[in-house]
Amino acid sequence: MPAKRRDQREQEVATSERLLDTAERLFAEFGFDGVGMRALADEAGVNLGATTYHYGSKEKLYVETFMRRFRPTNAARLEMLQRAEKLAEGRPLAVETIVECMLRPPFMTVLKYPNFPGLLARNLFMPPAFLRAELEKEQGMALQIFAVALAKALPQLDPQILQLRLIFGGGSLLMVAGQMTRLGLRESPTHCEATLGALIQFISAGLRAESPTIPGLELPKFTAPRSRRH
Amino acid sequence: MPAKRRDQREQEVATSERLLDTAERLFAEFGFDGVGMRALADEAGVNLGATTYHYGSKEKLYVETFMRRFRPTNAARLEMLQRAEKLAEGRPLAVETIVECMLRPPFMTVLKYPNFPGLLARNLFMPPAFLRAELEKEQGMALQIFAVALAKALPQLDPQILQLRLIFGGGSLLMVAGQMTRLGLRESPTHCEATLGALIQFISAGLRAESPTIPGLELPKFTAPRSRRH
DNA sequence: CTCAATTTCATACGAACGTATGAATTGAGG
DNA sequence: CCTCAATTCATACGTTCGTATGAAATTGAG
Numbered sequence: 001m002p003a004k005r006r007d008q009r010e011q012e013v014a015t016s017e018r019l020l021d022t023a024e025r026l027f028a029e030f031g032f033d034g035v036g037m038r039a040l041a042d043e044a045g046v047n048l049g050a051t052t053y054h055y056g057s058k059e060k061l062y063v064e065t066f067m068r069r070f071r072p073t074n075a076a077r078l079e080m081l082q083r084a085e086k087l088a089e090g091r092p093l094a095v096e097t098i099v100e101c102m103l104r105p106p107f108m109t110v111l112k113y114p115n116f117p118g119l120l121a122r123n124l125f126m127p128p129a130f131l132r133a134e135l136e137k138e139q140g141m142a143l144q145i146f147a148v149a150l151a152k153a154l155p156q157l158d159p160q161i162l163q164l165r166l167i168f169g170g171g172s173l174l175m176v177a178g179q180m181t182r183l184g185l186r187e188s189p190t191h192c193e194a195t196l197g198a199l200i201q202f203i204s205a206g207l208r209a210e211s212p213t214i215p216g217l218e219l220p221k222f223t224a225p226r227s228r229r230h
Numbered sequence: 231m232p233a234k235r236r237d238q239r240e241q242e243v244a245t246s247e248r249l250l251d252t253a254e255r256l257f258a259e260f261g262f263d264g265v266g267m268r269a270l271a272d273e274a275g276v277n278l279g280a281t282t283y284h285y286g287s288k289e290k291l292y293v294e295t296f297m298r299r300f301r302p303t304n305a306a307r308l309e310m311l312q313r314a315e316k317l318a319e320g321r322p323l324a325v326e327t328i329v330e331c332m333l334r335p336p337f338m339t340v341l342k343y344p345n346f347p348g349l350l351a352r353n354l355f356m357p358p359a360f361l362r363a364e365l366e367k368e369q370g371m372a373l374q375i376f377a378v379a380l381a382k383a384l385p386q387l388d389p390q391i392l393q394l395r396l397i398f399g400g401g402s403l404l405m406v407a408g409q410m411t412r413l414g415l416r417e418s419p420t421h422c423e424a425t426l427g428a429l430i431q432f433i434s435a436g437l438r439a440e441s442p443t444i445p446g447l448e449l450p451k452f453t454a455p456r457s458r459r460h
Numbered sequence: 461c462t463c464a465a466t467t468t469c470a471t472a473c474g475a476a477c478g479t480a481t482g483a484a485t486t487g488a489g490g
Numbered sequence: 491c492c493t494c495a496a497t498t499c500a501t502a503c504g505t506t507c508g509t510a511t512g513a514a515a516t517t518g519a520g
Contacts, residue, residue: 033263171405172398204396205439206432
C-alpha cells in the first residue's frame with residue numbers, strides 16, 4: 001500500500017495541504033456554512049473531487065482544519081506549564097506565570113497563522129455541533145489542569161469562582177484573538193508582545209480579585225452539549 | 231393608506247413578530263448562513279412569501295432581528311450611566327459602578343430573551359459584513375462614552391491600555407453570554423445575579439491593575455472593516 | 461516496460477438556496 | 491354590497507449546494 005507519491009519537483013505543496021490552508025483562510029472568515037466546496041477548491045487550485053477524496057466530507061475537512069492548529073497549541077500550553085513547574089522545583093507558581101502558560105502558545109499560533117484567530121473565535125464561542133465532541137476532549141483536560149494549578153496559586157479562592165473567572169479570561173483571549181488583525185497586531189511582534197503582556201496583567205488581576213463569597217452561586221458541570229440540525 | 235388590519239382575535243401575535251422571534255432563535259443557534267428561509271418560515275408558521283413581504287431580504291431580516299434587542303440594550307447602558315452620574319452629583323464614580331452600567335443591561339436582556347446571547351456572541355465577535363456598518367454606528371459611541379467615564383475613574387491609566395482592557399472585558403461578557411445556557415444560568419435569577427457580580431469584580435480588578443508602562447504599544451483606531459463575499 | 465495503486469478530473473445528481481411573481485384572501489371604509 | 495389596499499399563499503425561476511461516479515492521468519515498484 002503506497003502512500004504519498006507525488007514528488008516535490010513540480011508541486012510546491014501537496015494538494016491536501018493546499019486544501020487545508022485554503023480552508024483555514026475561508027472558514028476563518030466566513031464560517032462553515034459560509035464557504036462552498038467549489039469556492040474552496042477553486043481558491044486552492046485543486047479539483048472539486050479532490051476535497052472528498054482527501055477528506056471525505058466538508059465536516060471532516062472543517063474539523064481537521066481546526067484541529068491541525070488547535071491540537072499542538074493546546075499541547076504547547078501543557079508543556080509550558082510543566083516546564084514552569086519543573087523550573088520552580090516545588091515552589092508555588094505565580095499567577096502571572098500560569099496565565100502566561102495559558103496565553104502565550106495560542107498567541108504564538110495566532111501570530112504564525114493569521115487565519116487561526118477566526119477559527120478559534122468561531123469554534124470556541126459557538127462551535128458547530130459536529131465539532132463539540134472532539135473539542136471537549138481536547139480542551140477539557142487542559143482546562144482542568146490549569147484550574148488545578150491556579151487553585152494551588154490562589155488557595156483562598158473558591159473553586160467555583162475560579163472556574164467562572166477562567167471562562168471570563170478565556171473570553172478575553174478569544175476577543176483579542178478574533179480582533180487581532182483589526183487591531184493591527186499582526187504587523188509588529190512588539191505590539192503583539194505588548195498586548196499579550198497587557199492581557200496577562202488583566203486576567204491575573206481579575207483572578208486575584210478578592211471574592212466576597214457570592215451567595216447562591218452553584219455552577220454546573222460545564223458539559224451538556226445541545227444540538228439540532230446537522 | 232391603511233396599516234395593520236388583521237385584528238388580534240384569532241392571531242396571537244402578528245406575522246412579522248412571529249418571524250422575528252423565530253429568526254432570533256434560529257439565527258442565534260445556527261448563524262446567518264446556517265438558516266434557510268424555508269425552515270424559518272415553517273418554524274414560524276408563516277408562508278415563505280411573508281418573509282420577503284415583511285422584511286425584503288434575508289439580510290434585512292437578520293439585521294432587524296439583532297437590532298431589535300441590541301438597540302434598547304445599548305440605550306439602557308447609557309441611561310444607567312447617566313443616572314449613576316446624576317446620582318453621584320459630581321463625585322467620581324467607582325469603577326465597579328461604571329462596569330455595572332456596562333454589564334447589567336445586556337445581562338438583563340439575556341435573561342429575558344434566551345436566544346439573544348447567541349446573536350450577541352456571533353455579531354460582536356465575527357459580524358457578517360452587511361451588519362458591520364450599523365453595528366459600528368450603534369456601539370461605537372457607547373464604547374467611547376464608557377471609555378471616557380472610566381478614564382475619569384482611573385486617571386492614572388494609559389488610555390491605550392484602557393481601550394485594550396475594555397476589549398478584554400467585552401470578551402469576558404460575550405463569553406459568559408454565549409455560554410449562559412450551557413452554564414445553567416437561565417434557570418435561576420440568583421445564579422445570574424451572582425455571575426454578574428463575579429464578572430463585575432473580575433473586570434473591575436482587571437481594569438484597576440497597575441500597568442508598568444508597556445513600551446511600544448500603539449493601538450490603531452479600531453475601525454477598518456474588511457469584507458469579501460456577500 | 462508493465463502493472464497496480466494513487467491521485468486527478470469532468471460530469472452529474474437531487475436537494476436546498478434566496479427571491480420574484482401574480483393570483484387568492486382578508487377586512488375596514490364608502 | 492362594493493372597493494381597494496394590505497396581506498397571505500402557491501408556485502416557479504435560476505443558482506448553488508455537498509457528494510457520488512467512473513474514466514483519465516500519474517506514479518513508484520518490480
